[in-house]
Amino acid sequence: MAKFLMLIGVIVAVVLLVKNYQRSLARQDEKTADQPVPVKPEDMVRCDHCGVHLPKSESFLSQGRFFCSDEHRRLGAPGSDR
Numbered sequence: 003m004a005k006f007l008m009l010i011g012v013i014v015a016v017v018l019l020v021k022n023y024q025r026s027l028a029r030q031d032e033k034t035a036d037q038p039v040p041v042k043p044e045d046m047v048r049c050d051h052c053g054v055h056l057p058k059s060e061s062f063l064s065q066g067r068f069f070c071s072d073e074h075r076r077l078g079a080p081g082s083d084r
């Protein structure tokens with residue numbers, strides 16, 4: 003009876019190891035699948051009005067200064083038009 007229980011224990015251990023191995027393989031596949039997607043480095047600029055940081059492509063440029071929105075571009079830097 004003890005041998006039988008030991009055999010079951012060994013089988014369970016092997017099954018768990020195989021499942022773990024398959025899971026780690028699947029995780030590696032996910033990693034390698036993620037890698038080809040290039041993370042495009044983008045310049046971050048600071049809004050000259052409120053100071054918020056945003057990607058350069060989403061910023062509004064006016065007279066060499068960056069702004070987070072068209073409204074802030076119109077308002078300009080704080081105190082500059084007063």
Ligand SMILES: [Zn+2]
Binds near residue numbers: 050052053054069071
């Ligand atoms: Zn702003």
